[in-house]
Amino acid sequence: MERRSFVRSAGIAGVLAAGAAPAIVQAQANIRWRLASSFPKALDTIYGAADVFSKQVAAMSGGKFQISVHAGGELMPPFGVVDGVQNGTVEMAHTAPYYFFGKDETFALGCAIPFGLNSRQMTAWYYEGNGEKLMREFYAKYNIVNFPGGNTGAQMGGWYRKPIGSMADMKGLKMRIGGFAGKVLERLGGVPQNIPGGEIYQALEKGTIDAAEWVGPYDDQKLGFNKVAPHYAYPGWWEGGPQLDFFINQKAYDGLSAEYKAIVTAAAAYAHVDMQAKYDGRNPAALRSLVSSGTKLFRFPKDVMEAAFKESMAVYSEISAKNPNWKKVYDDYSKFRAEQNLWFRFAEAGFDDFMQQQKL
Structure with a gap:
């Protein structure tokens, strides 16, 4: 249309x-x-x-x-x-x-x-x-x-029984991760699990999985993930x-x-x-509540982010070579992404970077 x-x-x-x-x-x-x-x-x-x-x-x-x-x-x-x-x-x-x-x-x-x-x-x-x-x-x-x-x-990076300190901690990690991102997690050494939202808590509680991502503070708090996995990562690089x-x-x-x-x-x-x-509107208060009740925030290490980016780009190239449906859409999507990132770099990112350093 x-x-x-x-x-x-x-x-x-x-x-x-x-x-x-x-x-x-x-x-x-x-x-x-x-x-x-x-x-x-x-x-x-x-x-x-x-x-x-x-x-x-x-x-x-x-x-x-x-x-x-x-x-x-x-x-x-x-x-x-x-x-x-x-x-x-x-x-x-x-x-x-x-x-x-x-x-x-x-x-x-x-x-x-x-x-x-x-x-x-x-x-x-x-x-x-x-x-x-x-x-x-x-x-x-x-x-x-x-x-x-x-x-x-943009989503958070999920809940973990133990924090991720380096790429070594990704090896063998059994993680509930939504959809396509599992392809990248596999290449980082993890073991992706595709589990509906209503079943994640039980899997974490029983130890069937080591980590899980859903959305962000408001939803995650409702689902109670902080009760069974205290370490909360950011950013959710798979879901911007x-x-x-x-x-x-x-x-x-x-x-x-x-x-x-x-x-x-x-x-x-x-x-x-x-x-x-x-x-x-609702995520800020939920995040503050989670942290006050013992949730430990951590940022994904640089080596994890860089490895994930590299493997993601490799996956996209491989799919483009074999799936014409994907290639047709992704070629346009990736061109649009490059243009948007150039614009956001000067406007949105510049403004946000300054504002987030202020004590308001």
């Missing part, structure tokens, strides 16, 4: 939400959809984005378009939602696309890759760059139409700006009227912004 088309669509939805076009709303049919989430209800930020979306759709349609939201495992396994949408078992899903890199590594580019785009850059690539066009072309192979559905912002997505079955989406499609577009954009606002 072109940027101007998006703006026009959002404008229609705004008129509907304001109640200025009741005749249009009345002309639409009553619709009931189901949305399968990959996340547990306990996480009101990441799971909550689907609720925010659903409520916006209902409000803008005058209650005619209802979408029920179902937590991971309620209708299907958390990692089964792509199959569910593709096959039409459910009309929609809300998930992290990189969970499905096993189907095709290109899924990860719709979410986050190690040393990729930050959250603002990801949104810019999607709406202003070629992100929407390229990812829509790819997801069409799975009967899916996607919409951005939130971003956590992970974008969640709403996946919609192609046939279901095509069956919507133009007005309902505009409502879906506007509601997704609203949920996208709302989710990151919640994380940015």
Whole structure:
């Protein structure tokens, strides 16, 4: 969808939400959809984005378009939602696309890759760059139409029973790590484990894994990871700006009227912004609370960061040589990343570096 088309669509939805076009709303049919989430209800930020979306759709349609939201495992396994949408078992899903890199590594580019785009850059690539066009072309192979559905912002680097002091500590580390980043962890000597959010605590508590990453302070505190692994790393180099997505079955989406499609577009954009606002608003107090209760923060050592960067770039080159889907998207993504980093270096990074040294 072109940027101007998006703006026009959002404008229609705004008129509907304001109640200025009741005749249009009345002309639409009553619709009931189901949305399968990959996340547990306990996480009101990441799971909550689907609720925010659903409520916006209902409000803008005058209650005619209802979408029920179902937590991971309620209708299907958390990692089964792509199959569910593709096959039409459910009309929609809300998930992290990189969970499905096993189907095709290109899924990860719709979410986050190690040393990729930050959250603002990801949104810019999607709406202003070629992100929407390229990812829509790819997801069409799975009967899916996607919409951005939130971003956590840069994440923390996970919880560890013992702190990471050097590359030597990465050897044999059994770590729950989301999606694509496991490929890099393996090359660093670690053993990646792909475990749904609702099952991580138990795995850490039992010692099935040595470490786990999820999102950041607000969610991590809710899940209680600090009780079983006291060392908290930063930064999450594998998730500088992970974008969640709403996946919609192609046939279901095509069956919507133009007005309902505009409502879906506007509601997704609203949920996208709302989710990151919640994380940015709630993470500072949660981090302060965690530290005051005994959590020990540590920064990844330079040799770990440099090795991870080197191996990440090698992985991308190898995938580009064998996966044309990946190469087509990554070539554009990486060019956009280089341009963004040049700009952010002078503006955002310069400002942030100064401000973070001030005592406010």
